[in-house]
Amino acid sequence: MVNELRTATGAGLLDCKKALTEADGNIEQATTILRKKLGAKIDKLSSRSAKEGVIESYIHVGGKVGVLIEVNCETDFVARNDDFKAFVQDLCLQIAAASPSYVGREEVPEAELAKERDIAASQVQGKPPAAVQKIVEGKLEKYYSTVCLLDQPFVKIPEKSVKDLLRDQIAKTGENIQVRRFVRYQLGS
Amino acid sequence: MVNELRTATGAGLLDCKKALTEADGNIEQATTILRKKLGAKIDKLSSRSAKEGVIESYIHVGGKVGVLIEVNCETDFVARNDDFKAFVQDLCLQIAAASPSYVGREEVPEAELAKERDIAASQVQGKPPAAVQKIVEGKLEKYYSTVCLLDQPFVKIPEKSVKDLLRDQIAKTGENIQVRRFVRYQLGS
Numbered sequence: 376m377v378n379e380l381r382t383a384t385g386a387g388l389l390d391c392k393k394a395l396t397e398a399d400g401n402i403e404q405a406t407t408i409l410r411k412k413l414g415a416k417i418d419k420l421s422s423r424s425a426k427e428g429v430i431e432s433y434i435h436v437g438g439k440v441g442v443l444i445e446v447n448c449e450t451d452f453v454a455r456n457d458d459f460k461a462f463v464q465d466l467c468l469q470i471a472a473a474s475p476s477y478v479g480r481e482e483v484p485e486a487e488l489a490k491e492r493d494i495a496a497s498q499v500q501g502k503p504p505a506a507v508q509k510i511v512e513g514k515l516e517k518y519y520s521t522v523c524l525l526d527q528p529f530v531k532i533p534e535k536s537v538k539d540l541l542r543d544q545i546a547k548t549g550e551n552i553q554v555r556r557f558v559r560y561q562l563g564s
Numbered sequence: 565m566v567n568e569l570r571t572a573t574g575a576g577l578l579d580c581k582k583a584l585t586e587a588d589g590n591i592e593q594a595t596t597i598l599r600k601k602l603g604a605k606i607d608k609l610s611s612r613s614a615k616e617g618v619i620e621s622y623i624h625v626g627g628k629v630g631v632l633i634e635v636n637c638e639t640d641f642v643a644r645n646d647d648f649k650a651f652v653q654d655l656c657l658q659i660a661a662a663s664p665s666y667v668g669r670e671e672v673p674e675a676e677l678a679k680e681r682d683i684a685a686s687q688v689q690g691k692p693p694a695a696v697q698k699i700v701e702g703k704l705e706k707y708y709s710t711v712c713l714l715d716q717p718f719v720k721i722p723e724k725s726v727k728d729l730l731r732d733q734i735a736k737t738g739e740n741i742q743v744r745r746f747v748r749y750q751l752g753s
Contacts (some may be wrong), residue, residue, distance in 0.1 A: 393639070426752050427602055427751070427752075428668060428751060428752075429627035429751070430626075430627055430628060430629060430630030430749045430751060431621060431623065431627065431630065432621035432623055432632060433621075434619060434620065434621055438618035438619055438620065438643070439619060441619030441620065441621055441632050441634075443621060443630050443747060443749055444631035444749075445630075445749050446750065447751075447752070454627070455594070461667075464609050491602075512572070535626075537747070558632060558747050560619045560632055560633075560745070561619070562617060562619060562634065562636075563615050563616075563617075564582070564635070
């Protein structure tokens with residue numbers, strides 16, 4: 376049970392045991408406890424400086440699509456870790472397959488966002504303003520999950536977002552990890 | 565001798581034989597004849613549309629430098645050719661090692677060029693205007709050979725420029741070949 380919890384949350388052995396005791400052996404409840412605890416830890420780690428890392432690439436079979444990415448972490452030790460490398464390769468696959476345009480929401484240009492907002496609003500005319508706003512926000516969320524790498528569902532495990540994947544890595548390594556930049560080339564486009 | 569000529573110029577068997585006859589067996593003269601002939605052919609090929617090709621990447625040992633490139637040719641047949649692939653890999657190595665900023669001169673922004681011209685001019689004050697212009701042009705050529713991929717000396721054979729390498733490929737394949745774009749990531753910079 377402790378191992379199951381560790382795999383699911385990436386938390387340490389001791390934390391998992393504690394959470395299980397606190398939850399009277401209920402694994403779902405223990406997961407929630409750990410997620411909350413880890414969330415605070417991850418938020419704290421996310422503000423730390425990350426200047427090491429790797430440049431990685433992926434060329435899809437046939438050589439018509441290629442990806443180059445830079446992912447930063449805090450130490451060269453983590454950068455050379457196999458699990459971290461596998462994570463970076465997963466990001467490359469994700470970008471090749473799902474073709475995001477930006478790393479995160481903060482990169483979407485204001486003009487693009489205004490355009491999306493207009494399109495969304497024009498599709499829900501004739502409803503009460505409060506409902507319109509809610510629908511527009513929902514459509515924007517959908518837009519983010521299409522164009523932003525971190526907001527996309529992870530192609531290998533669609534129930535997780537890429538951001539979840541990133542937070543798992545931060546929890547596992549105990550270091551801040553950041554996708555700094557990427558580029559995707561498709562032949563002739 | 566014919567083989568030597570073919571390797572040096574990339575010209576066909578028949579053309580090499582003809583050129584040797586025309587040059588009375590003088591290989592240097594035959595090379596010049598072929599280069600002129602090929603030059604015209606290459607110039608003609610260079611205007612043709614090139615929409616096939618490959619995306620290729622290179623990650624330098626240690627994962628701190630990476631390159632992604634798109635090179636176009638006319639047919640998928642050439643794109644899958646080993647010699648063409650080796651050429652593209654050479655371009656990746658070149659970019660990783662020599663860190664160019666642009667593919668060719670036409671990509672250098674006008675403002676950059678004006679800045680370089682100013683710097684060059686300020687270094688040669690007090691000379692006759694004709695001499696100044698010549699020196700400035702020389703310094704600009706030097707600048708191009710630093711920042712433009714095609715103008716750079718090829719790292720593996722510095723007597724050749726990357727453009728020479730490209731023209732060799734055009735001659736060998738009989739197709740127009742173009743470096744469409746590339747990007748070079750260096751960790752943290």
